[in-house]
Structures are given as C-alpha cells and as structure tokens.
Amino acid sequence: MTGGVRFEHVSVTYEGADRPTLLGVDLEIPEGELVLVVGETGSGKSTLLRCLNGLVPHFTGGTLSGRVTVAGRDTRTNPPRELADVVGMVGQDPMAGFVAEIVEDELAYGMECLGIEPETMRRRVEETLDLLGLADLRQRALTSLSGGQRQRVAIGAALTSHPRILVLDEPTSALDPGAAEEVLAALQRLVHDLGMTVVLAEHRLERVVQYADQVLVVSDGRVRSGTPATMMAGAPVAPPVVELGRLAGWDPLPLSVRDARRAAGPLRARLRALPPPGDPGPEASGSEPDETHADDQAGRVRLRAVRAGYRSVPVLRSVDLNVDPGEVLALMGRNGAGKSTLLATMAGLRAPDAGTVRMGGADPRKLVGHALLSTVGLVPQEPADLLYATSVGRECGDADASARASVGTAAGILSALAPGIDASRHPRDLSEGQRLALALAVVLAAGPGILLLDEPTRGLDYGAKRRLIDFLHTLRRAGHTVVLATHDVELVAEVATRVAVIADGEIVADGATGSVVRSSPLFAPQVAKILTPEPWLTVGQVAHALAGSM
Amino acid sequence: MPTATRPGPPPALGAGGRLPRGLHPLAWWAWALGLLVAASRTTNPLLLGLLLGCLAVVVAARRPDAEWAGAFSAALRLGAIVIVTRTLLQVVLGAPVGLHPAFTLPEVALPDWMAGVRLGGLVTWESALVGLCEGLRLAVMIACVGAANSLTPPSRLLRSVPAALYEVGVAVVVALTFAPHLLADARRVSAARRLRGHDEGRVAAFVRSSGPVLDGGLERSIQLAAAMDSRGYGRSGLVTPAERHAQAALVLAGFAGVLIGMYGLFDAAAPRVLGWPMLAGGVLLAALGLRAAGRRSPRTAYRPDPWRWPEWLTAGAGASVAITYLSWSQTALLLPTTPLTWPELILGPALAVLVATGPAVWTPPLPSSGDRP
Numbered sequence: 001m002t003g004g005v006r007f008e009h010v011s012v013t014y015e016g017a018d019r020p021t022l023l024g025v026d027l028e029i030p031e032g033e034l035v036l037v038v039g040e041t042g043s044g045k046s047t048l049l050r051c052l053n054g055l056v057p058h059f060t061g062g063t064l065s066g067r068v069t070v071a072g073r074d075t076r077t078n079p080p081r082e083l084a085d086v087v088g089m090v091g092q093d094p095m096a097g098f099v100a101e102i103v104e105d106e107l108a109y110g111m112e113c114l115g116i117e118p119e120t121m122r123r124r125v126e127e128t129l130d131l132l133g134l135a136d137l138r139q140r141a142l143t144s145l146s147g148g149q150r151q152r153v154a155i156g157a158a159l160t161s162h163p164r165i166l167v168l169d170e171p172t173s174a175l176d177p178g179a180a181e182e183v184l185a186a187l188q189r190l191v192h193d194l195g196m197t198v199v200l201a202e203h204r205l206e207r208v209v210q211y212a213d214q215v216l217v218v219s220d221g222r223v224r225s226g227t228p229a230t231m232m233a234g235a236p237v238a239p240p241v242v243e244l245g246r247l248a249g250w251d252p253l254p255l256s257v258r259d260a261r262r263a264a265g266p267l268r269a270r271l272r273a274l275p276p277p278g279d280p281g282p283e284a285s286g287s288e289p290d291e292t293h294a295d296d297q298a299g300r301v302r303l304r305a306v307r308a309g310y311r312s313v314p315v316l317r318s319v320d321l322n323v324d325p326g327e328v329l330a331l332m333g334r335n336g337a338g339k340s341t342l343l344a345t346m347a348g349l350r351a352p353d354a355g356t357v358r359m360g361g362a363d364p365r366k367l368v369g370h371a372l373l374s375t376v377g378l379v380p381q382e383p384a385d386l387l388y389a390t391s392v393g394r395e396c397g398d399a400d401a402s403a404r405a406s407v408g409t410a411a412g413i414l415s416a417l418a419p420g421i422d423a424s425r426h427p428r429d430l431s432e433g434q435r436l437a438l439a440l441a442v443v444l445a446a447g448p449g450i451l452l453l454d455e456p457t458r459g460l461d462y463g464a465k466r467r468l469i470d471f472l473h474t475l476r477r478a479g480h481t482v483v484l485a486t487h488d489v490e491l492v493a494e495v496a497t498r499v500a501v502i503a504d505g506e507i508v509a510d511g512a513t514g515s516v517v518r519s520s521p522l523f524a525p526q527v528a529k530i531l532t533p534e535p536w537l538t539v540g541q542v543a544h545a546l547a548g549s550m
Numbered sequence: 551m552p553t554a555t556r557p558g559p560p561p562a563l564g565a566g567g568r569l570p571r572g573l574h575p576l577a578w579w580a581w582a583l584g585l586l587v588a589a590s591r592t593t594n595p596l597l598l599g600l601l602l603g604c605l606a607v608v609v610a611a612r613r614p615d616a617e618w619a620g621a622f623s624a625a626l627r628l629g630a631i632v633i634v635t636r637t638l639l640q641v642v643l644g645a646p647v648g649l650h651p652a653f654t655l656p657e658v659a660l661p662d663w664m665a666g667v668r669l670g671g672l673v674t675w676e677s678a679l680v681g682l683c684e685g686l687r688l689a690v691m692i693a694c695v696g697a698a699n700s701l702t703p704p705s706r707l708l709r710s711v712p713a714a715l716y717e718v719g720v721a722v723v724v725a726l727t728f729a730p731h732l733l734a735d736a737r738r739v740s741a742a743r744r745l746r747g748h749d750e751g752r753v754a755a756f757v758r759s760s761g762p763v764l765d766g767g768l769e770r771s772i773q774l775a776a777a778m779d780s781r782g783y784g785r786s787g788l789v790t791p792a793e794r795h796a797q798a799a800l801v802l803a804g805f806a807g808v809l810i811g812m813y814g815l816f817d818a819a820a821p822r823v824l825g826w827p828m829l830a831g832g833v834l835l836a837a838l839g840l841r842a843a844g845r846r847s848p849r850t851a852y853r854p855d856p857w858r859w860p861e862w863l864t865a866g867a868g869a870s871v872a873i874t875y876l877s878w879s880q881t882a883l884l885l886p887t888t889p890l891t892w893p894e895l896i897l898g899p900a901l902a903v904l905v906a907t908g909p910a911v912w913t914p915p916l917p918s919s920g921d922r923p
Contacts, residue, residue: 053780055776105852386745
C-alpha cells in the first residue's frame with residue numbers, strides 16, 4: 001500500500017450547477033510529498049481536497065466522472081469512512097468537526113472508530129499531545145480552547161489514526177504567526193520523518209510555499225501543477241518574498257527568506273543609499289493626543305486601566321490605549337492574548353470589569369442604536385454574525401435604514417469593496433471575501449468615526465485582501481480611526497501606522513509599525529526579514545524607492 | 551516521534567489514599583434512577599424532602615467543576631415551576647376533597663358534554679395539599695435526572711453504551727449538544743445585533759435572529775456529519791450485511807419481548823405468561839444480540855471507565871432504595887389526606903435514603919480541575 005494519490009480525468013459537477021466545479025483534472029501526488037493547493041475562493045480548491053477522501057461525491061452529492069485513487073483504493077467504491085485509515089481530513093472550521101468534549105477524547109475518537117488496540121491508542125495519544133504541544137491541554141474542554149489550540153487539536157485528532165495522507169483546508173488561517181510556524185513545522189516533520197503525504201490549501205502563501213514540494217494552482221476548475229519555483233514565477237499572486245525576487249530580478253527565484261537574504265546583498269547596498277520609507281501614515285503617527293479640545297473628540301479612542309475577564313479568568317489586566325483619527329492601529333499577539341476581548345470592550349459589547357472606555361468621548365455601553373452606529377463599528381471575526389437578511393439587497397437597505405443614511409449608501413460602499421455582487425444573492429452563499437465586504441459596507445453605512453476589525457483577512461484570497469488594503473488606506477486618509485486585530489504580518493506592514501502587541505492581557509509594545517515589527521522575529525514581514533537592517537517593510541515601498549532613484 | 555514519558559508530579563492521593571477519579575457514569579445513573587423510582591412511590595413530604603436532601607448532598611460533594619454541572623440547579627428551578635403549576639391545576643381543576651374549606655373560586659359553568667370537568671368552585675386545604683405533594687414528587691423525580699446529568703456528562707455515558715448501540719447513542723448525543731450550541735450562537739448573534747443598531751423588543755429580536763441562528767446550526771450539523779464520516783464513524787468493519795441484519799433482528803425481538811413482559815407485569819389482567827417469562831426471555835435475546843453485534847463491531851474504547859467497588863456500592867445503594875420503596879406498602883408511603891394528619895417519618899424508607907447518601911463518602915474524590923473530570 002502506497003500513500004500516493006492519482007486523479008484520472010476527474011470532473012465534478014454539483015447538482016443544479018450549470019458548469020462543472022472541476023474539469024478534466026489529471027494529476028499525481030507521489031507518497032511523501034507536501035503539496036500546496038492555491039487558488040481563489042470558489043475556484044474548486046475545497047472540492048479538490050474533498051475528492052481525496054471521497055466526501056465528494058459520497059457526502060456532498062453531485063457527479064464525479066473519471067477516477068480518484070487514494071493509496072490504491074478507488075474512492076468510487078470506498079466511502080469516506082472506509083478511507084478513514086488512509087486519509088486524515090482537517091476541515092476549515094475545527095470546532096464544527098469536534099465530536100468529543102475534552103481534548104484527549106477527541107484525539108482518540110478516530111482511533112476508536114478504526115478499532116485500534118487500547119494500548120496503542122494510549123501511546124499514540126501521548127505522542128500526539130507531545131508532537132503538537134498539547135500536553136497541558138489534555139483535559140480541557142474543547143469549547144474553552146483558543147483558535148490556535150483548536151486547530152492543533154483538530155490536526156492531532158486526524159494524526160492519531162496514522163493516515164498515509166493528511167488533507168488540510170487552510171490550517172493556519174486562524175493562527176498567530178508563532179502557532180502557524182509550529183503547525184507547519186509539525187507537518188514538515190510528518191512529511192520528512194514519517195513519509196506522510198500532506199495536501200494543504202492555504203491563502204497565506206508566504207507561510208507555506210517554501211515547504212512545498214509541489215504546487216497545484218486551481219482556477220475555474222482547471223488544475224495546473226509544478227514545482228513551487230516554476231509555479232510562482234508566473235503566478236498572478238505570490239508571497240512578498242517572490243514579488244521582491246521578481247522586482248529585483250533574482251534567478252533562481254527564491255521561495256524562502258533564507259534564499260532571498262543570500263541574494264539580497266546588492267539590493268540592500270542599493271537601498272542603503274536611498275531615503276528610508278515614511279510610515280504609511282506620517283501625518284498621524286507620533287502626534288501627541290490633545291485632550292483639551294473636548295468638542296473635537298469624534299473618532300478618538302481612550303482606554304484607561306481597562307480590566308476585563310470571563311468568570312474568574314482575567315483576559316485583560318490593565319490596558320491603556322489611545323488611538324486618534326487617521327491612525328490604523330494593528331493589535332497583534334498570540335491566540336487567546338485578549339485581542340478580541342479588547343475589541344468587544346471597545347465596541348461596548350461587554351462592560352469592562354474596571355477602568356474607563358471612551359469612544360469618541362462617550363461610553364460605548366451607554367450608546368444605543370444610531371448613536372452607537374455613528375460612533376463605533378465592529379466587524380466581528382465571523383462577519384456572518386452581523387448579517388441576517390435573506391438577500392444582499394435587503395441587507396444593504398436595512399443597514400441604510402438603521403444608519404439613517406440615504407438609500408444606496410451601503411450598496412455603494414459594497415460595490416467599491418467587492419464589485420459585481422448580485423443584490424438578490426443570499427449572504428450565506430457569498431465567498432468569505434464578499435461576506436466580509438458586505439459586513440463592512442453594512443457597518444460603514446452609518447459612517448462610524450471608529451472602525452474595529454477582528455481578523456479581517458482570515459480566509460481571504462489575495463485579490464480580496466488587496467481590495468481591503470486599498471479600502472483601509474482610503475478610510476485612513478478620510479480621517480477614520482481604524483483598529484484591527486490580526487495575525488497577518490503582511491497586512492500589518494501594508495496598512496498599519498502603529499502596532500500594539502498584547503501578551504497576557506497587557507500591552508507589551510506600542511509604537512510605529514516599522515520599529516515594532518522589525519524588532520520581532522515573529523511579527524516581522526518577509527521583506528523586513530530579507531532587508532534588515534534597512535527599514536523597508538513592503539515590496540511596494542521598495543518598488544517606490546527604486547523607481548524614485550532612477 | 552518522541553515517546554510520552556513526561557516527568558510530572560505523582561498524582562495527588564485523595565482522602566483515604568484513593569486515587570482521584572470520576573465514578574463510572576452508569577453507576578451514577580443507576581443510583582439516580584433508583585432514587586427516581588423511590589420518589590415515584592411516595593407523596594410523603596418528609597420522605598420526599600429526605601430524598602431531595604440526599605441528592606443535594608451527593609451532588610455538592612461529587613459535582614465536577616464544569617459547564618454541564620449546573621444541570622442540578624437547573625432541575626431544581628424547573629421543579630419549583632412544576633410544583634406551582636401542579637398545585638394551581640389541582641386547585642382550579644381538581645375535585646374538592648376533605649373537610650377544610652380554604653376559599654371559594656368563582657365557578658365557570660361548563661357545557662353538558664364536559665360534565666365531570668370542574669373549573670373553579672370550592673377549594674379545600676386538602677386538595678391544595680394534594681396538589682403540592684404531587685408537585686413535589688414530580689420535582690424530586692426531575693431533580694434525580696438533573697443530579698445524574700450534573701454528576702456525569704451525557705457524552706461520558708456514551709462511552710459505556712454497548713458497541714452495538716453506539717451509533718444510535720452518538721446520534722442522541724449530537725442532538726443533545728445541538729441545543730447548547732444553538733444557544734451560544736443565539737447569544738453571539740444577539741450581541742452582534744447591537745452592532746447593527748437594533749434596539750427593538752425581545753420578540754422582534756428573536757424573530758430577526760432566529761433565521762441566521764438556525765441556518766448556522768444546520769450548517770454546523772452538516773459539517774459535523776462530514777467530519778465524523780471522514781474519521782471512520784459507522785465503518786462496517788468485517789461484518790457482512792446478512793450478519794448485521796440477523797443481529798439487528800435479535801436485538802429488536804429482545805426489546806419487543808422486554809416491552810411485552812413489562813406490560814404483562816404491570817397489567818393485572820394480562821395472562822401470567824406475559825409477565826416474568828416474557829421479560830426474562832426478552833432480556834436474554836437482547837443481550838445475546840448486543841453481545842454478538844458488539845463482538846463484531848470494529849470499535850474499541852479509549853481509557854474505558856473502570857467498574858470497581860465504589861461503583862458496585864453506588865449502584866447497589868440506588869437499587870436498595872428502589873427495592874425498599876417498591877416492596878413497602880404504598881398506602882403507608884402516600885400522605886393521608888382524609889382525615890388530614892401530620893405526615894409520619896417511616897423508619898425503613900428513611901434509613902434507605904440515608905444509605906443512598908453514602909456515595910458522597912465512599913466514591914473516590916474528584917480530580918482537581920485540569921485533571922481528568
């Protein structure tokens with residue numbers, strides 16, 4: 001039995017769809033490869049992954065023509081449960097796939113189904129707890145875990161069955177940079193030490209591409225495959241390290257920071273002679289908060305000694321924070337550090353246990369309805385929470401009404417953010433990026449001075465992310481205050497004027513983006529890692545500087 | 551991969567040098583069901599009070615520090631509502647018994663075809679008391695179920711279900727957890743509602759948010775089903791379809807036998823042969839079927855709960871209470887209302903309840919939170 005995968009002329013058409021989701025896919029994944037699947041949202045990536053263990057078509061319905069062979073078994077005759085011993089599957093939302101109540105039982109669940117000996121189960125659970133750093137969490141309730149911990153438990157639960165092939169759908173999108181590196185390191189260890197085949201889909205190429213042996217690009221149901229270097233050279237979207245390589249004309253194209261740094265000597269020397277880049281928002285950063293103008297408080301965030309927690313567990317210990325109009329503040333910190341709690345407190349969703357919160361001069365807990373909407377808007381981690389109408393058009397109309405804005409305001413913002421969404425579509429059927437755009441439009445219809453975003457780039461493909469970045473720049477220039485909690489260091493480098501790092505409920509670093517992220521190996525964007533000690537953070541800045549020097 | 555010999559502090563020994571561990575869930579359920587049977591036999595408020603006290607003592611002593619452990623207090627609140635409702639119904643609808651009139655409600659004249667139903671009219675202290683005690687009995691029975699739920703989570707019970715019934719059990723547990731998830735979703739969505747600037751009334755808010763909440767719940771159920779399928783839930787293993795059908799037929803026939811046997815036992819007019827013989831035969835058939843299916847099932851159990859002497863004692867205590875109350879003459883256990891007398895504390899049943907409080911002492915201590923619940 002080998003752990004390879006073979007697709008022969010595979011096409012998939014879902015019921016009611018007017019065109020196939022996958023079309024004539026031929027590919028071969030040899031045993032022991034780490035394969036990266038990239039593609040825009042809706043390109044058929046998830047369908048491709050779900051073909052690997054027979055979920056398509058046994059579970060999802062639809063018609064599959066051609067043949068998928070996994071470890072020598074035809075998925076036509078083997079439903080997912082009969083492939084469970086060779087394919088481990090980790091879905092996009094780990095919480096939705098949990099069966100047990102506590103970590104240890106969840107890890108054992110798959111093995112119980114496969115009928116593995118109790119002694120073996122016991123040993124494998126312990127090994128997996130250590131491999132993924134979960135030993136301290138073994139008795140914790142799954143509901144009490146942070147996003148990163150849940151993701152690691154979900155991977156662990158798939159690993160304990162010792163599958164030959166592990167399939168992961170965006171395993172690091174919810175993780176902080178540190179946790180993401182841990183997960184990727186664990187995956188790499190599985191590939192190199194155990195010869196496991198790993199197939200993963202990921203939007204954040206910068207995290208994964210250097211580990212991949214093969215890259216599959218899915219677009220419009222067609223799949224092209226090749227080595228990472230060849231696929232990246234022509235790819236419309238690429239991680240910053242590749243874009244910098246293309247800009248500087250390096251050959252071979254580097255995929256990892258290490259390779260790029262070796263090639264970057266001449267570029268660094270050239271940049272040293274050029275004026276360093278300004279921060280994205282030079283007019284705002286560093287300006288002292290001016291408390292005297294009480295009438296000019298719109299858009300100001302003032303937090304004093306804020307303490308908050310759940311039951312007896314303190315999440316925020318003592319947070320002081322000022323943010324002024326024209327600033328884009330990025331809150332960073334590991335999963336569970338208190339970022340979301342801080343945003344919820346700022347939006348008035350929860351009362352602080354102690355301390356004061358002033359948003360635009362007012363206590364957000366006391367604001368209701370339109371007064372709240374026009375002061376502060378929060379787009380939660382799950383944008384769908386904000387949406388309840390049955391069509392995009394109605395959602396926008398509702399937003400205009402409660403924002404007391406003129407008809408078409410929300411729809412106008414939406415079309416700027418994500419053009420071409422049919423107003424009659426149900427919000428649930430939108431892609432992640434479109435849903436986020438809709439939630440943003442709904443919140444921005446009331447023109448809040450302060451915009452709070454919780455993990456806005458989770459699940460976004462590069463195109464959607466690019467549009468979000470441009471839009472945030474527009475907002476900043478228009479004098480909005482933006483606070484975003486994120487793990488995405490590249491996003492931070494692109495949009496943030498200031499970065500605050502939260503750890504253990506306290507703000508441990510707060511300063512201009514450049515100085516904070518460059519000093520941290522975890523939070524530094526790829527360009528900074530390549531060019532340090534030169535102060536450039538993004539490919540855009542480098543391109544701008546080089547263009548100016550010619 | 552590294553092996554798992556992590557150096558750590560030796561496990562702390564509890565009182566009496568026993569290792570802290572959770573009691574087998576079936577033992578708790580046997581105990582609670584025993585008390586439930588006992589409660590169903592009596593309306594004596596003193597005995598019911600004792601039963602409730604027994605439940606409270608054991609739950610207080612052995613309740614883990616977890617989310618679901620609040621089931622007992624929830625059951626008590628539900629019980630209070632039941633008592634009030636039952637008493638009101640008795641007062642308004644019940645026929646007056648006894649000699650001590652309390653007050654007279656305006657009586658509603660009902661049409662002829664509803665003869666025999668009374669609405670309002672004279673209320674006696676006796677009838678109010680009957681309603682109160684009946685309500686109390688129901689409340690204690692609910693508290694028994696609440697106590698069991700509070701002492702052991704439903705999903706742990708699943709681990710002890712015979713392998714043949716496992717798949718049905720999973721379906722039940724998933725259905726049970728659907729409700730709490732739905733509640734959590736509802737809370738999140740209603741919090742987000744505030745962000746949309748909606749400050750309408752509760753009903754409008756409920757209607758507005760119920761759509762997305764139900765959508766979300768359904769979507770998650772589908773995702774869960776996909777995940778379980780991917781992880782091997784419902785693998786047929788080495789069983790051929792013919793074998794599986796034979797086992798299912800055996801189990802079903804057994805259960806049918808048990809049902810008919812119960813009917814025969816409880817219905818005095820039924821022929822004798824339908825009683826014990828049918829019941830015993832049914833149990834035997836069902837056990838055989840479950841055993842055969844269990845042996846063929848590919849499933850294994852991770853860290854199964856042990857069944858040792860504390861489990862025997864706890865289950866035994868529940869059984870002995872049930873047997874005591876079942877064998878005691880029921881007239882002695884019911885509160886005499888005509889004439890109205892002060893309830894009597896009967897020694898035998900009271901002692902039985904005292905024995906049933908034993909698990910608070912003899913069960914192993916709970917692991918501190920963070921260890922195994």
